[in-house]
Amino acid sequence: MEQWWGYLGxxxxxxxxxxxxxLLGCALALAAAFVAGLGRISKYWPLRWLATAxxxxxxxxxxxxQLFWAYFVLPLLGVPLTPLQxxxxxxxxxxxxxxxxxxxxxxxxxxxxxYEACKALNLxxxxxxxxxxxxxxxxxxxxxxxxxxxxxxxxxAVVSLISLSDLTFQAQVVRAxxxxxxxxxxxxxxxxxxxxxxxxxxxxGLERRLSRGLDVTKA
Amino acid sequence: MEWDWAFVWQILxxxxxxxxxxxxxxxxxxxxAMVLGLVLAIARRSSNKAVARPVGFFSDFVRGTPLLVQxxxxxxxxxxxxxxxxxxxxxxxxxxxxxxxYTAEVYRTGIDNIARGQWEAAKAVNLDTRQTWVHxxxxxxxxxxxxxxxxxFVAMFKETPxxxxxxxxxxxxxxxxxxxxxxxxAEPMTLVGVFFLAVSIPSVIGLRYLERRYSxxxx
Numbered sequence: 001m002e003q004w005w006g007y008l009g010x011x012x013x014x015x016x017x018x019x020x021x022x023l024l025g026c027a028l029a030l031a032a033a034f035v036a037g038l039g040r041i042s043k044y045w046p047l048r049w050l051a052t053a054x055x056x057x058x059x060x061x062x063x064x065x066q067l068f069w070a071y072f073v074l075p076l077l078g079v080p081l082t083p084l085q086x087x088x089x090x091x092x093x094x095x096x097x098x099x100x101x102x103x104x105x106x107x108x109x110x111x112x113x114x115y116e117a118c119k120a121l122n123l124x125x126x127x128x129x130x131x132x133x134x135x136x137x138x139x140x141x142x143x144x145x146x147x148x149x150x151x152x153x154x155x156x157a158v159v160s161l162i163s164l165s166d167l168t169f170q171a172q173v174v175r176a177x178x179x180x181x182x183x184x185x186x187x188x189x190x191x192x193x194x195x196x197x198x199x200x201x202x203x204x205g206l207e208r209r210l211s212r213g214l215d216v217t218k219a
Numbered sequence: 220m221e222w223d224w225a226f227v228w229q230i231l232x233x234x235x236x237x238x239x240x241x242x243x244x245x246x247x248x249x250x251x252a253m254v255l256g257l258v259l260a261i262a263r264r265s266s267n268k269a270v271a272r273p274v275g276f277f278s279d280f281v282r283g284t285p286l287l288v289q290x291x292x293x294x295x296x297x298x299x300x301x302x303x304x305x306x307x308x309x310x311x312x313x314x315x316x317x318x319x320x321y322t323a324e325v326y327r328t329g330i331d332n333i334a335r336g337q338w339e340a341a342k343a344v345n346l347d348t349r350q351t352w353v354h355x356x357x358x359x360x361x362x363x364x365x366x367x368x369x370x371x372f373v374a375m376f377k378e379t380p381x382x383x384x385x386x387x388x389x390x391x392x393x394x395x396x397x398x399x400x401x402x403x404x405a406e407p408m409t410l411v412g413v414f415f416l417a418v419s420i421p422s423v424i425g426l427r428y429l430e431r432r433y434s435x436x437x438x
Contacts, residue, residue: 157285
């Protein structure tokens with residue numbers, strides 16, 4: 001019985017690590033999504049080209065490949081990364097590439113009259129984006145961002161393969177020590193499921209808050 | 220860092236064997252996901268709550284937990300209950316079940332999007348249930364589903380490297396073993412990345428074509 005408490009402690013440590021990677025990864029993904037998404041619709045072709053290259057590259061290769069590349073090949077190019085840095089970098093940039101298309105789509109789906117009204121009011125491009133377009137577009141992005149965040153959470157499991165002690169890693173440790181598979185793996189699946197439920201309900205709450213006062217047509 | 224072309228030529232045949240397994244896993248996983256997804260979709264639409272509820276929970280659970288953890292679970296649990304499967308088969312089941320929960324949603328929305336008038340019209344011209352499905356519902360439901368389904372199959376292809384974690388010697392498994400054996404990571408990992416890009420860039424173009432051809436334009 002005492003042993004089980006020890007094992008539960010390991011799983012709890014893993015749960016903390018998984019939450020950390022997920023949060024850091026989401027922060028990076030959000031930043032990357034906005035930079036690349038705005039880059040995609042920039043007036044300047046080099047920016048458009050760069051953003052497109054980034055998006056296609058990260059969407060085109062799998063997260064697993066990117067993680068291994070970041071962890072094993074970047075050090076050879078003179079960029080040594082800790083497992084945590086490699087994990088956050090690969091996950092954040094990967095999911096950010098999917099998010100960038102969401103940002104672009106949402107901004108482009110704001111009706112044209114809104115842009116015309118901004119021009120009529122003589123707003124600068126920055127004011128237009130900050131006060132008129134973004135508040136409307138951001139609400140449209142939220143549901144897909146929520147799905148992306150859950151994909152990122154699920155992606156964190158692969159960091160166990162570069163020796164980061166997340167939930168999946170700890171479940172393997174418990175399995176190796178006890179010989180039991182069902183208990184540790186069902187436990188961590190329940191934790192992952194709990195996390196994804198938290199993410200989706202948080203996003204739904206945020207969506208309700210931010211869409212207050214906006215004339216949003218729900219799909 | 221030196222890029223070693225001789226090493227590249229030396230490992231290509233072995234990576235080629237991995238590519239074959241990768242393709243096999245994708246094709247078989249696709250078949251499982253297409254068939255099982257239909258079963259899940261029908262079960263979830265069932266008017267019997269004792270069927271619909273557990274199936275719904277199962278789908279949400281599978282979609283909320285990482286594929287890697289599910290693969291480990293299958294790989295370690297099945298032998299415990301006396302089912303000995305080759306790793307590739309366990310992997311295909313894992314991929315297939317995971318993506319079946321996604322294709323099920325595609326089927327469900329595809330069928331739900333058929334206007335009620337179509338069902339009523341079928342009844343009015345005295346078609347029986349089979350005729351209604353075969354001649355009226357399915358021909359209209361399938362085309363809008365094609366881009367969404369294709370999208371998931373490309374996603375599945377990009378997740379096949381996870382099978383390396385359960386000892387399937389697909390492309391990533393071969394690359395990892397070559398890298399560890401020769402202690403050279405840059406060439407095998409980069410070649411894997413190049414292969415995935417080489418497949419997914421044309422498939423993105425293909426997906427766009429499918430979307431143009433089959434999606435009903437609603438905007």
